[in-house]
Amino acid sequence: MxxxxxxxxxxxxxxxxxxxxxxxxxxxxxxxxxxxxxxxxxxxxxxxxxxxxxxxxxxxxxxxxxxxxxxxxxxxxxxxxxxxxxxxxxxxxxxxxxxxxxxxxxxxxxxxxxxxxxxxxxxxxxxxxxxxxxxxxxxxxxxxxxxxxxxxxxxxxxxxxxxxxxxxxxxxxxxxxxxxxxxxxxxxxxxxxxxxxxxxxxxxxxxxxxxxxxxxxxxxxxxxxxxxxxxxxxxxxxxxxxxxxxxxxxxxxxxxxxxxxxxxxxxxxxxxxxxxGDQRGLALPPKIAPIQVILVPITLKNDGLVAFCKDLNTKLQDAGIRAEIDLSDNSAGFKFNKYELKGVPLRLEIGNRDLDNGVVTYCRRDTLEKGTLSIENIENQIIKLLDEIQANMLRIATEKTNSHIIDVDNREDLVKTVNAGNFVRVTWCGDRACEEKLKDETAITSRCMPFDQTGKKNICACCGKKLKDGEGYITLFAKSY
Amino acid sequence: MxxxxxxxxxxxxxxxxxxxxxxxxxxxxxxxxxxxxxxxxxxxxxxxxxxxxxxxxxxxxxxxxxxxxxxxxxxxxxxxxxxxxxxxxxxxxxxxxxxxxxxxxxxxxxxxxxxxxxxxxxxxxxxxxxxxxxxxxxxxxxxxxxxxxxxxxxxxxxxxxxxxxxxxxxxxxxxxxxxxxxxxxxxxxxxxxxxxxxxxxxxxxxxxxxxxxxxxxxxxxxxxxxxxxxxxxxxxxxxxxxxxxxxxxxxxxxxxxxxxxxxxxxxxxxxxxxxxGDQRGLALPPKIAPIQVILVPITLKNDGLVAFCKDLNTKLQDAGIRAEIDLSDNSAGFKFNKYELKGVPLRLEIGNRDLDNGVVTYCRRDTLEKGTLSIENIENQIIKLLDEIQANMLRIATEKTNSHIIDVDNREDLVKTVNAGNFVRVTWCGDRACEEKLKDETAITSRCMPFDQTGKKNICACCGKKLKDGEGYITLFAKSY
Missing domain, CATH: 3.30.930.10 (Bira Bifunctional Protein; Domain 2)
Structure with missing residues (x-):
């Protein structure tokens, strides 16, 4: 890599x-x-x-x-x-x-x-x-x-x-x-x-x-x-x-x-x-990426290769894929970096040798994995790959988010857990004063009361107040931008 | 009518x-x-x-x-x-x-x-x-x-x-x-x-x-x-x-x-x-009309007729036509008037008798002409009719505009002709002062100097100044909103 x-x-x-x-x-x-x-x-x-x-x-x-x-x-x-x-x-x-x-x-x-x-x-x-x-x-x-x-x-x-x-x-x-x-x-x-x-x-x-x-x-x-x-x-x-x-x-x-x-x-x-996003910059899911596939010819010195790349670009566009080709005089390496920074989901690297073998090399932005695609019926392979990237990005983001939503039941853990970079899921009394006190003292705010209210306890994790049956709400607290 | x-x-x-x-x-x-x-x-x-x-x-x-x-x-x-x-x-x-x-x-x-x-x-x-x-x-x-x-x-x-x-x-x-x-x-x-x-x-x-x-x-x-x-x-x-x-x-x-x-x-x-527009209200060319075809069932009391109209509406929409159906409890006559006011290019009036005969009645907004269309292959007949309406509206508007662009060669005719509701096409000297004087005195302004400059004369129609070869411009003058 x-x-x-x-x-x-x-x-x-x-x-x-x-x-x-x-x-x-x-x-x-x-x-x-x-x-x-x-x-x-x-x-x-x-x-x-x-x-x-x-x-x-x-x-x-x-x-x-x-x-x-x-x-x-x-x-x-x-x-x-x-x-x-x-x-x-x-x-x-x-x-x-x-x-x-x-x-x-x-x-x-x-x-x-x-x-x-x-x-x-x-x-x-x-x-x-x-x-x-x-x-x-x-x-x-x-x-x-x-x-x-x-x-x-x-x-x-x-x-x-x-x-x-x-x-x-x-x-x-x-x-x-x-x-x-x-x-x-x-x-x-x-x-x-x-x-x-x-x-x-x-x-x-x-x-x-x-x-x-x-x-x-x-x-x-x-x-x-x-x-x-x-x-x-x-x-x-x-x-x-x-x-x-x-x-x-x-x-x-x-x-x-x-x-x-x-x-x-x-x-x-x-x-x-x-x-x-990651250390390389933006990463965009294919469905909203302005450029879904960027084509980078490894060299511009081979006219046959450039012509091939242009044809391939048109072919992908005709198949409804938002493809673009970079024919600027920057190096291929610079282009790889640039489109990673811009979060383009899929890069095609097209060199002389690949062309001879009837394949092109691809690199996924989500996993940075490389592989090869045969030229034959390449549009459908790319559409499939873009779908995979879309699904994988949601899967990864969901795992990340879920691993940072943590159940706690007392104020000390609430504050510590949020300050460590998490959302907390707590039973909260519902009193505005309780919420305001927490915000004033810690900058932590309620984000929402999810529709799924299962698991409610009989004590407010925030102020310690005892709750009667039916009182209180499962609530997410976090810091916010 | x-x-x-x-x-x-x-x-x-x-x-x-x-x-x-x-x-x-x-x-x-x-x-x-x-x-x-x-x-x-x-x-x-x-x-x-x-x-x-x-x-x-x-x-x-x-x-x-x-x-x-x-x-x-x-x-x-x-x-x-x-x-x-x-x-x-x-x-x-x-x-x-x-x-x-x-x-x-x-x-x-x-x-x-x-x-x-x-x-x-x-x-x-x-x-x-x-x-x-x-x-x-x-x-x-x-x-x-x-x-x-x-x-x-x-x-x-x-x-x-x-x-x-x-x-x-x-x-x-x-x-x-x-x-x-x-x-x-x-x-x-x-x-x-x-x-x-x-x-x-x-x-x-x-x-x-x-x-x-x-x-x-x-x-x-x-x-x-x-x-x-x-x-x-x-x-x-x-x-x-x-x-x-x-x-x-x-x-x-x-x-x-x-x-x-x-x-x-x-x-x-x-x-x-x-x-x-005309005395009935707006008239919209089909290419930019939000509703291209309005379907009006003559009566809502016949369920079979209403069902037929709904199916026809769907059929037209599926063919890419911006069709709508009015099933409100207003009278058919009110609906005719309403969509004329709104400038809908084509109205379909669909009654029990038409249905029996396998035809529907149409009325064009541009000419107010009525006619019938057979149900069979109606989408293509309508697409053709909309194209005709589009072309006719441009033709009528062009004739109207051209008939109100009038060549004149002196200031008296210029003012009289513009005040009668026309553009004038004149040879103008090009002096800002000449143009400003005309505007101050008559509220008439230059609109543009068309690309076609043929027919230039050797005297300014506005101020009467003699022009040398190459001096002056064919210019349109009018009042403006």
């Missing part, structure tokens, strides 16, 4: 994980820092990953009956204040336009941190009758949240996301929608990004500002921290009442509809980096 | 065109007004048109070697001032963030009105060698330009667009890129939106702030005004010098690259409304 020059240029993943992360983002040309502190430029390679994620999500949103729309990014500051919890959650981090078109504005305008309020304002005009329900809208957009500590993809002042917003006739339908979209996220994260998704309900403290219930998918970083990678909210009538959205139901009464919202963002690219 | 109830609800297209336009936008549910003056909500039906436009443009951008990326929407105000003409053009209409994350900002931030400056700032970090060229990037984004007079799709404070930004080694390559992308726009506007595109070069007065040369496609509204529907700029080294983007060329010298930028926006939806 050859050395990779980038290994030395990237910080050590074991001892300096945060710097490793930043190095990979910059060196793989996924993103760069924007001119304003906390902003990010998504470079073409990073954006191509986002396009692949978007494509699959958008397909699933449409399959489940949602339509895309676009709402203004600027709305009056007063909208934010209509829902009490919502303003408390978002006011500290909004950016405000005070001046436009050459003059001071009479009313300050907010750059959307999320669009519940501006969308509810429109819903109140559009929804009059039960015939207008359900409303199932999604928006692809940029949002702005002014954060103190930022990191590309994981937390930036501006990021790209989608936000779904729906209205329903009944509580049951709205709750079913909330869970359906959570399952869409789980499916995409698991089966496309090859990341094990930890799914559950947020505690009162951690839920969305204005929601009745928030559900999330959490993913684990290599250093055992949690990334909240997608959320789905049942909003009840909190916003529909605040914005006076009323409709006439089948019985002729004027009532408030039930509401949901749900979103994932470019943070998913951060989750990908964290789930699969 | 049945009456359409919406005919009465929409302002008269002949006598009150601006109100007709607004009525169609709102009643066809393409867009609605946002809460802040000048902003717009793009509703699902309008957004679906935008998605179809995006899909075709994005395909052509990628085919011509461009990659998508995303740059921050906020950048320091000082960036705007680096290129002298650029700041003069854009400073009056920018929106400015002065407050974020709970505190006054030390440097004011601009919401992008266009991204040349922030992108050039990044290019200056990325481009070091001729090996890094060409750079061919596109961005899909929202932009903000604070306008006094607004109208949905045509001019709004925030709008959606794409902006291409490229860097090249030579003037020739950059100029070729500028014209290539102009031709992409012309192709999409002509062959997908079925709108005749008037293509040419902008005058010095009308070009983009910071460009060496601007080319545009203009489209004509029903009242004979011009919509600038796409622009492509050759920027030369104006920005690369202002942002100190230098690279080492093949000879080892440090030089400034040549640059282009180009964009189209959601204004194209406005162009569509203007080009094809």
């Amino acid at each position: 050859q050395d990779n020059q980038f290994v030395k240029e990237i910080a050590d993943i074991e001892t300096n994980y945060p710097q490793w992360y930043t190095d990979v983002v910059l060196k793989a040309e996924l993103a760069d820092y924007g001119p304003v502190k906390g902003t990010m430029v998504i470079r073409p390679y990073g954006y191509a990953i986002w396009e692949n994620i978007q494509k699959e999500l958008d397909r699933q949103f449409k399959r489940t009956g949602h339509q895309n729309a676009y709402f203004p990014m600027l709305f009056p500051y007063s909208y934010l204040t209509r829902e009490k919890e919502h303003v408390e959650g978002f006011a500290p981090e909004v950016a405000v336009v005070t001046y436009a078109g050459g003059e001071e504005l009479s009313e300050k305008l907010v750059l959307r941190p999320t669009s519940e309020t501006v969308i509810c304002n429109m819903f109140s005009k559009w929804v009059k009758s039960y015939r207008d329900l359900p409303v199932k809208i999604n928006q692809w957009a940029n949002v702005v949240r002014w954060e103190k500590t930022t990191r590309p993809f994981l937390r930036t002042s501006e990021f790209l996301w989608q936000e779904g917003h729906t209205l329903h006739d009944t509580v049951e339908e709205a709750r079913a929608e909330t869970l359906q979209m959570l399952r869409v996220y789980e499916d995409v994260v698991t089966n496309f990004l090859a990341i094990p998704a930890i799914v559950g309900k947020k505690t009162e403290k951690e839920k969305f500002a204005g929601a009745v219930d928030t559900y999330s998918i959490e993913t684990m970083t290599r250093d055992g921290k949690s990334l909240q990678s997608g959320t789905s909210h049942y909003l009840g009538q909190n916003f529909t009442k605040a914005f006076d959205i009323r409709y006439q139901n089948r019985e002729g009464q004027f009532v408030y509809p039930e509401q949901t919202s749900w979103g994932v963002s470019t943070r998913l690219i951060g989750a990908l980096i964290c789930a699969h | 049945q009456d359409n109830q919406f005919v009465k609800e929409i302002a008269d297209i002949e006598t009150n065109y601006p109100q007709w336009y607004t009525d169609v936008v709102l009643k066809a549910e393409l867009a609605d007004y946002g809460p802040v003056k000048g902003t717009m909500v793009i509703r699902p039906y309008g957004y679906a048109i935008w998605e179809n436009i995006q899909k075709e443009l994005d395909r052509q951008f990628k085919r011509t070697g461009h990659q998508n990326a995303y740059f921050p929407m906020l950048f320091p105000y000082s960036y705007l001032t680096r290129e002298k003409e650029h700041v003069e053009g854009f400073a009056p209409e920018v929106a400015v963030v002065t407050y974020a994350g709970g505190e006054e900002l030390s440097e004011k931030l601009v919401l992008r009105p266009t991204s040349e400056t922030v992108i050039c700032n990044m290019f200056s970090k990325w481009v070091k060698s001729y090996r890094d060229l060409p750079v061919k990037i596109n961005q899909w984004a929202n932009v903000v330009r604070w306008e006094k007079t607004t109208r949905p799709f045509l001019r709004t404070s925030e709008f959606l667009w794409q902006e291409g930004h490229t860097l090249h080694d030579t003037v020739e390559e950059a100029r070729a890129e500028t014209l290539q992308m102009l031709r992409v726009y012309e192709d999409v506007v002509t062959n997908f939106l079925a709108i005749p595109a008037i293509v040419g070069k902008k005058t010095e007065k009308e070009k983009f702030a910071g460009a060496v040369d601007t080319y545009s496609i203009e489209t004509m509204t029903r009242d004979g005004k011009s919509l600038q529907s796409g622009t492509s700029h050759y920027l030369g080294q104006n920005f690369t010098k202002a942002f100190d983007i230098r690279y080492q060329n093949r000879e080892g010298q440090f030089v400034y690259p040549e640059q282009t930028s180009w964009g189209v926006s959601t204004r194209l939806i406005g162009a569509l409304i203007c080009a094809h």
Whole structure:
């Protein structure tokens, strides 16, 4: 196995994980820092990953009956204040336009941190009758949240996301929608990004500002921290009442509809980096890799070999494989390193001797294993290999994640285990004060209460409180990015 | 031909065109007004048109070697001032963030009105060698330009667009890129939106702030005004010098690259409304219509008929046709009107008697002609019919546009002809002062200097100045939105 020059240029993943992360983002040309502190430029390679994620999500949103729309990014500051919890959650981090078109504005305008309020304002005009329900809208957009500590993809002042917003006739339908979209996220994260998704309900403290219930998918970083990678909210009538959205139901009464919202963002690219990267850089699962197969001719001096490689590239592209060929004047070794850094799932190394023997050499990014493929019917062998890589990456990531979710039953073990780079699974009393005390003292937070609540004990692992039958929740705690 | 109830609800297209336009936008549910003056909500039906436009443009951008990326929407105000003409053009209409994350900002931030400056700032970090060229990037984004007079799709404070930004080694390559992308726009506007595109070069007065040369496609509204529907700029080294983007060329010298930028926006939806609408509302060409065929069962009381309609809908969808069925409890007549208002190219009216005879009745939106189709092999008949509608819509729009481009040779005729709802084609001296005087006195502006310059005379139709051989330009003048 050859050395990779980038290994030395990237910080050590074991001892300096945060710097490793930043190095990979910059060196793989996924993103760069924007001119304003906390902003990010998504470079073409990073954006191509986002396009692949978007494509699959958008397909699933449409399959489940949602339509895309676009709402203004600027709305009056007063909208934010209509829902009490919502303003408390978002006011500290909004950016405000005070001046436009050459003059001071009479009313300050907010750059959307999320669009519940501006969308509810429109819903109140559009929804009059039960015939207008359900409303199932999604928006692809940029949002702005002014954060103190930022990191590309994981937390930036501006990021790209989608936000779904729906209205329903009944509580049951709205709750079913909330869970359906959570399952869409789980499916995409698991089966496309090859990341094990930890799914559950947020505690009162951690839920969305204005929601009745928030559900999330959490993913684990290599250093055992949690990334909240997608959320789905049942909003009840909190916003529909605040914005006076009323409709006439089948019985002729004027009532408030039930509401949901749900979103994932470019943070998913951060989750990908964290789930699969190694000392050589990024590793991408084939289903979302912008380049699935990179073809590297060992020499450019043999015209026959170059022509063969070009034909092979076209053949693979015609078979629906995202193949590319690197004919730059860099050395073959440099190219091997470069595409390992960029996480391309499969590399074909094509030399004169291979060509004579009717085979090509491949190298898998996930295992770094090499092997040979016969030229005959190579497309199908590659499609099979890509499927294997996809499945293997999920298997490896799942094993890693599962081995870092540890059951504990007392606070000392909780803190020690989390600080050693793990999630803990505990019985927790459910008191907000208990959770807040833990966070203040240790920076450890609840991540979610998983749907599987088996194994609940009769004592809170966090505060030691005795619990009656039915009290308390199985809960995951961890540190988070 | 049945009456359409919406005919009465929409302002008269002949006598009150601006109100007709607004009525169609709102009643066809393409867009609605946002809460802040000048902003717009793009509703699902309008957004679906935008998605179809995006899909075709994005395909052509990628085919011509461009990659998508995303740059921050906020950048320091000082960036705007680096290129002298650029700041003069854009400073009056920018929106400015002065407050974020709970505190006054030390440097004011601009919401992008266009991204040349922030992108050039990044290019200056990325481009070091001729090996890094060409750079061919596109961005899909929202932009903000604070306008006094607004109208949905045509001019709004925030709008959606794409902006291409490229860097090249030579003037020739950059100029070729500028014209290539102009031709992409012309192709999409002509062959997908079925709108005749008037293509040419902008005058010095009308070009983009910071460009060496601007080319545009203009489209004509029903009242004979011009919509600038796409622009492509050759920027030369104006920005690369202002942002100190230098690279080492093949000879080892440090030089400034040549640059282009180009964009189209959601204004194209406005162009569509203007080009094809009539007293019944919108009319959409099949290639970009979100619904190409609407199926209306004449009665819902016959289960066999409803089942037949559903099967037919599935059959058409399976054939790749964007078909939908309306099974709501509205009357068939209401549905006919509704989908005419929404501009659906083809309606199938399916009744009991038709079913018995093995035929269905159709009605074309473009001609309002009715006819019958046999059930057998109906998909292919419909695909053929949609192609015919597409071609017919372009033919009709082209005839209409051509009949309103009139040659004149003196100022009196110029003003009279434009005020009667036409473009004029004249010989113009090329003096900025001549153009400005005309605009100040009559609100008539130059639209472009077409590539075809045949028929040039030796006197300026606008100011009467005598021209020497080679002086002056064939130029189109009109009023514009």
